[in-house]
Amino acid sequence: MNLYQFCYGIVHWLVGLVNNIWYWLGDFLPWYFGDLFTAIGNFAASEGHLWFMTLLVESVVVVVIALINVLNFLWIFRKLSGRILDFYGPYYVGYRIGGWLQNLADGMKLFIKEIIVPTKADRLGFLLAPVIFVGSSLTILAVIPFSVDFGISTSESGEYVSAGALFALAAFSIAPFAILLAGWSSNNKYTLIGGMRSAAQMMSYEIPLILCAASVFLLAGSFNFVEIVDAQSGIWFFIPLFIGFVVFLICLMAEVEIIPFDLPEAEAELVEGWTTEYGGMRFGLFYMTTAVRSYAGGALATALFLGGWHGPSFLPDEIWFLIKAYIVFTVFMWLTWSVPRIRIDQMLVFGWRRLLPLAVLNLLIAAALKSGGWF
Amino acid sequence: MDDRRKPRTTGVVLNPMKRTGKQLVRTLILGKPNTVLYPEEKLDLPQVYRGKHALDFKKCIGCGNCVVVCPNDCMWLEKVEDPELGKIERPGVDLGRCMFCGFCAEVCPTVALHMTTEFELADSDRENLRLSPLDIRDDSFGETFVEEREKRLVPVLDLSKCDGCEKCAGECPEMCIAMMPIENTGRKKPEINLVKCKSHGKCAETCPEKALTMTEVYESYFDMPEPKLILDNCSGCGLCARKCPSEAIYMLEMPGTEKTLKNGKKGKPKKRAVFVLEKCVGCGRCYQACKFDAIDMPGVRK
Amino acid sequence: MAEMWINMGPQHPMTHGLWNLRVKVDGETIVDAEPEVGYLHRGIEKLCEARTYPQIIPIADRLCYGSSLTWSHLYCLTVEDLMDIEVPERAEYIRVMAIEMQRIASHLMWLAAYAGDLGLAVGFTYTMRDREVFVDLLQALTGSRLTYNYPRIGGVAHDLPPDFERDTVRAVQYMEMRLKEYEDLFDGSKIFMMRNVGIGILRKEDGINLGVTGPSLRASGVDYDLRKDMPYSVYPEMDFEVVKHEDGDCYARYRVRMDEMWESCRIIRQALQKMPTGRWRVVAPRNAPVGTGLGRVEDPRGEAVMYAVGDGTDRPYRLKIRSPIFVTVSAAPKILVGYKLADVVAIMGGLDMCIGENDR
Structure with a gap:
């Protein structure tokens, strides 16, 4: 079922x-x-209404599971960073479950804070930006299935959105628009620079990201997540496309905006970057959405390169999928806490001069593999 | 220099990741993080730590040197009544202004004031931070550790018993006692050079009147001002002697100043103050008490 | 994008303390910079005129929160010069050992702030954790964790606590082990090198002309260290090298401070070995004579000078403080122009700002 x-x-x-x-x-x-x-x-x-309602319930189930995962991610983020940085991390709130409830407590605290809109801010843009950011990020989750049987499908036979991977990447790249909007409408120099940086960063890292994904689509011959993962039942794509995998991970880090690529919110230079003027739950939404995007990024990397839900059968497929996504996230965090922040010009140089040729090379390898008949 | 590593630029991000990975293993698997979980665990503080004050009421003489030396003016002398000690003056402290420099404990001539290792002093009310002498009273605190201030045995003079026999000056192997005449009284008192004194104790042994006793005195590194008597102004009222916390002022009669009363008899002779400077703690209370400007103490505020 | 002024400060994560750096940026490139200081002015020089000589020691501690022991030591040197006091030799060794510990602690705090500026949170927590080792030692020695109030006019406040030598040797060994770890964490990281090499070059002539001292000057290739050039205390008897670096960029400044920590470890070891027994304090007179006293020391941040005028009373007539950072911050526009906005944190962090002593 x-x-x-x-x-x-x-x-x-x-x-x-x-x-x-x-x-x-x-x-x-x-x-x-x-x-x-x-x-x-x-x-x-009637059948049409039932179909529609089923889709809604499916979305709710998937998003709720995703949000619980996001809570887990935030908890891992804080706990792991604590251990790497030599302190405990969340500890007292939810003492018996390792401080897991700390995020809920922080969320409640953010909920009761006053929402402030700066006087000279562009009100519409200021209020719209979080909506776009959160909405587009949650949309990504809709198309990524946890397993063959567990995802938002549109018919009884379990067919998923036919261009799901493409849709996920498209939803992924709406965020720079929201960030630019937030940075511009806050009417603050820091947020403006942060927004500009974010736009430049995301646009320049989008291209290698999609090129790497394209190599996977080429090998799998499909945009559908299920078919991509099925194509990896023999060999996971990160082995033939290792260059692409590394470039994909680096670009994901840039897309998710974590150190070393967290220039848009570089707190030492730009106070809090483009989120400077946001307070209360709006900031909480941004914070949460960063975790949502980390989770989505981990899920994308898992589905495209790490064999999706394939794994030894003693665990259910869904668990394998989550474990892989968590491992990708953990490696992200490990790298994040080990290196300083990169500079914007160096970052653009790195993106255009190193990652883009590597991504193209990776695409050529994929094309060679495909035309050689190995896949 | 040899064991120093030359700067390397290789290992793009792997070197730092190796280090943080080791740390992760150390804190997650092998041990636990470095954090001290404060309310449950507390750091071991050394004995010299400067926290809340503790005052030994029995040792304290109420001289007020701590009040004088405090850079922040956060101490004051307060009159308290104790069933054992009677009416006394003891210092209180305002922790809201205190910067915990520890000068008050360092200057204390009798080592009655200590800084404990108690550091949890926060309060929601500023008034509660003003600690009266009774709040900081801890008579047994000094017994909990070995006092590190240096102390030594020196002869201390009780001038009321001394009859000026000069035996102590003859016995001293370091030749540090000199008999000096006291002006206008016709008496002599031994002046002891404490810098040269080696604590032999022979002067105290030979003293026939037991006026010299060997007493343990704490070394002070603070150069405190000394009172000087302006004899012409002294009226012999004795207020300074009553105010002196260390009983270093004696009122001696000056023979030859008796007034002839109407009935022909001679009255009592005038008195003057005599300072025994070895006992003086330099608090300046005599200077502040004197109403006739007979005591001079440069550098002390009246 | 048109040129615009950006206020980095007075409340900004880049400024470690209260000061304002106004930078004019063209896009992300800095075309002009203008430091504004004075937000933390507490009038310490004037405050000292109303205090007796011993009472100023804890106030001198408050000049710089990073290296308070150096400043109270400097104050005591100045007043000893004014009063002509001979300090016991043991006290000199204890002082040298303590201020070298303070130098390590100060450099570690700088490294922590620097790493935090560059976004390396690991660097922040690790260095602060290891600074704690030396802070604990200084706490056992002096009785306080930040404002030590330890040197006295004519010596130091207490003798060494029991087991102090053993703990110090352990701490120094631990520190040398950790310094290697830092070199992996910082030098071994390509991104750290990208952020530092060739950034914020201070040329030798500029450094000398602007009066920059300390590690920032030594990183520009000038061999100037008061511990060697104008030895005070017992530094002539110590065997150590003046660290210098030719490049004058952020990486050179980082490297100079790291190497100075190695040298400080050596000095602490030697001071422990050579420490004589005996008294550690003499009685200082209450009143200073009429005259002047001058003290110069090599602060962790540069050359610190104090000048005291005595007028025969127990309070100084005037106390002048020369802060190394006040001079160094004036060199900021010279260094900053032409680099990117993100380099501001690297450059200003590399100069080791301490606003407490700057504004006094």
């Missing part, structure tokens, strides 16, 4: 339950109301 069937079952059962009551209510009413009730009930029981 896949997720679609499961959710369809739930929706079907719920609609049946509600409709029973509905029709029963309709019996007590005059005929013209009763007919309306019957029409509504019939619409609710």
Whole structure:
């Protein structure tokens, strides 16, 4: 049973339950109301409506699981950084589960803070930027399945969005727009520079990222996550495309904006970069969304290069997928805490002069492998 | 120089990652992080740590040197009544202004004031930080450790018993006692050069009146001002002797100054103050008490 | 993008303390810079005129939170010069040992702040953790963790605590082990080198003309260290080398400080070996004679000078403090122009700002 069937079952059962009551209510009413009730009930029981509701429930399930993962990620982020930096990290809040509740406590604290919009800020842009940022980042999660059976599919047979990987990459690259909007509308020099840096950074690292992904699409012959992962059942793509894997990870770090590529929010130079003027839960959303994007990045790297949910069968596929995504994230964190921040011009030089040729080389390797008939 | 590593530029990010990885293993698997979980664990503080004050009421003589030396003016003398010691003056401290320099403990001539290792002094009310002498009273604190201030045995003179026999001056092997006449009184008192004194104790042994006793005195590195008497102004009221915390001022009669009363008898002779400077702690209270400007103490605020 | 002024300060993560660096940027490139200091002025020089000589020692401690022992030592040197006091030899050795510990602690704090500026949080916590070793030692020696109030006019406040020598040797060994780790963490990292090599070059002539002293000058290739050139205390009896570097960039400044920590470890070892027994303090007179006293020491940040005028009373008539950072910060525009905005943190962090002594 896949997720679609499961959710369809739930929706079907719920609609049946509600409709029973509905029709029963309709019996007590005059005929013209009763007919309306019957029409509504019939619409609710129709196949199109059930399909739509199933998709909604699927999204909710996937996003909730993703957000729990995000909490885990934040917890790992704080705990691991603590251990690497030689302190405990979250400790007291949720003492028995290793301080896991600290993020919830911080979130509650951010919720009760006042939301301030600077007087001279562009109000619409200022308020819209977090929405775009969070929305686009959560959209990525919608198309990444945890396993063959666990993801947002549109039919009973378990077909996923046919160009899912492309959609994920597209959603990934909406963020610079939101960041630029946030930086510009805050009416602050730091945020402006941060936004500009972010735009330059994301645009220049988008290209190697997509080229590396393209090499994977070339080998797998599909944009569909399931088919990409199925193509890796023999050999995971990071072995033939090792250069591409490394470049992909570096570009992901730049996209996710963590040290050494956290120039847009370089706190020593630009106070807090483009999030300087945001306070309260808006800042909390930005903070959370960074983890969402880390998770999405880890999931993308897992699906495209690390064989997705393939793994020894003593664990379920979904767990394997998560373990791999967590390992990618952990390596990110390890690298993050080991190196200082890079400078913007060096970063652009690195992106255009090193990563882009490497990505093209990787694409050529992929083309050679494909045309050689190995894949 | 040889064991120093030359700067290297290789190992792009792997060298630092190796270091942080080792640290991760050290804190996650082999041991635990370096943090001291404060409310549960506390650091071991050395005995010299300067925290909250502790005052030994029995040792304290109420001289107020701590008040004088305090750079922040955060100490004051307060009158307290003790069932054992009677009406006394003891210092209180305002921790809100204290900068914990420790001069008050260092200047204390009787080592009655200490700095404890207690550092949790925060309070939500500023008034609670003003500690009265009773708040900092801890008579047994000095017994909990070995006092590190140097002390030595020196002869201390009780001038009321001394009859000026000069035996001590003859016995001293270091020749550090000289008998000096006291002006207008016709008496002599031994002046002891404490710098040369080697604590033999022979002067105290030979003293027939037991006026010299060997007493343990703490070394002071602070050069405190000494009082000087302006004899012409002294009225012999004795206020300074009553105020002196270390009982270093004696009121001696001056023979030949008796007034003839109406009935022909001679009255009591006038008195003057005599300072025994070996006992003086330099607090300046005599100077502050004197109403006739008979005591001069340069550098002390009146 | 048009040119614009950016205020980096007075409340900005780059400024370690309260000061303002206004930089004019063209895009990300700096075309002009203008330091503004004085936000932390506490009037210490005037404050000292109303205090007796011993009472100034804890105030001199408050000049710089990074190396407070050096400043109270300097004050005591000045007043000893004014009063003509001969300090016992043991006290001199204890002082030298303590200020070398303070130098290591100060350089470690600088390294921590520098790493934090560059975004290397690991560098921050590791160096602060290892600074704690020396802070603990100084705490056992002096009784306080930050403002030590340890030197006295005519000696030091206490003798060494029991087991202090053993702990010091251990700490020095630990430090030498850790310094290698730092060299992996910093020198071994390509990104750190990219951020430092060739950034913020201070030429030799500029450094001398602007009056820059200390590690920043030695990194420009000038062999100037008061511990060698105008020896005070017992430094002539110590065997150590003056570290210098020819390049004059941020990496050279970093390297000079790292090597100075190695030299300080050597000096601490020697001071422990050569330390004589005996008294550690003499009684200082209460009143200073009419005259002047001058003290010059090699602070961790440069050449620090104090000049005291005595007028026969127990309070100084005037106390003048020459802060090395006040001079170094004036060289900032010269160094900054032409580099990127992100280099501001590397350059200003590399100069080791300490606003407490700067504004006095």
